[in-house]
Amino acid sequence: MKDNVLSVENLSKRFAPAAPPVVHEVSFDVEDGEIFALLGPSGCGKTTTLRCIAGFERATEGTVRTRDRVLESPDEHVSPEERGIGLVFQDYALFPHLTVLENVAFGLRDRPPEDRTRRAREALKMVGLTDFDDRKPHALSGGQQQRVALARTLAPEPELILLDEPFSNLDALLRQGTRQEVRALLKEKGMSAVLVTHDQEEALSFADRVAVMRGGQIEQIGTPEDVYYRPRTLFVAQFLGRTNLLLSDAAGTEADTAIGRIRLDRPSSGTVLVSLRPEHLTLEPPESDAGPRGTVVGRAFKGHDITYRVECDGAEYLVHTHNRMSYEPGDPVCIRPQEAAVVLESRTHPADVPGGMTEAAPDPEAAAAESA
DSSP, X not given: OOOEEEEEEEEEEOSSTTSOOSEEEXXXXXXXXXXXXXXXXXXXXXXXXXXXXXXXXXXXXXXXXXXXXXXXXXXXXXXXXXXXXXXXXXXXXXXXXXXXXXXXXXXXXXXXXXXXXXXXXXXXXXXXXXXXXXXXXXXXXXXXXXXHHHHHHHTTOOSEEEEXXXXXXXOHHHHHHXXXXXHHHHHHHTOEEEEEESOHHHHHHHOSEEEEEETTEEXXXXXXXXXXXXXXXXXXXXXXXXXXXXXEEEEEEEEEETTEEEEEEXXXXXXXXXXXXXXXXXXXXXXXXXXXXXXXXXXXXXXXXEEEEEEETTEEEEEEEETTOOOOXXXXXXXXXXXXXXXXXXXXXXXXXXXXXXXXXXXXXXXXXXXX
16 A cells, blocks of 8 residues: 555635635645646646645645644644645745855754754755855855755655745756756655646656646646646646647547548547647658648757648648658648547537647636636
8 A cells, every 4th residue: 555645635725705716626645755746827726735735725625634644624724834844935935134054944943953053954965055054045046045945944854845836936957957956855865745836847857746737626647658648638738738639530449530540549439639749740751651641831940859830631730750851841741640649538529629739728717716
């Protein structure tokens, strides 16, 4: 039996009795030593979920447990400082008048002074800031400030750490390097963590499992590979990057589409909507028997690969290929699928969704929800 450091069951949150729920019946577990990500657009409820876990918000319904201890239920509300959970804020929340060492030691006020200093220095060593203990936060880079915030969270040795968009204030290069360092540190110490982010790449590269949220609910939970390559819904397929949507006439594990006959990831029948990632397609000469002819209408060379836009039967499709493909705009081509298409559990009738390429889609419900 797996050991869950955190269990969230049917968690719901309303900010007024007559208001719609900002978080609605959210359930998930975090295993011992696991990094779990709540991923979704602004307004989907992910930060409110995190605040309920931390104790900053009182849940309307549902329960939150760490191990066998109930932290949140209709009859129970443990205060944030009594939950034994660490939290790394988006803005780091460092005290500008305190040194790095004093900032880290701040969360250890209940310990003797000697033990407090020793533990703070150990936490700074974990994040590689041993030589910065006497500096003030304004003398540090953004990445260094982020590591001080992490050291302050690690110092009390919590079983669970909550990370609220912790890398969003860093520039792109520093953000990538810092999150790799933080992930390695969490794994080295065997610590469990819940990350809240709207950044798809961040969630997929940082977490062991990802929960994709929309409109206060979880649409899908799985490994990064599962949610990216096998999206269950139209929203997940679109939100996790570019994809090609095709209306298909399915019969068993195959279907007829605008780009020819394709394989399906599961048996289906009738009209279904399927998703094919651009990297699961390739281009072949028009004289091949790969399928209907199309025309290259765009080409973007990216060094390690090339992205083509191909018009076929009135719709455009995205195709990612290796960097030695030599087609140019205006060239006739055939699109050939290399993997089975994923049949989506669309919440929209397939006929209402245009075929062709789509970008990562924003949540249409976000504007009416809370800012998260």
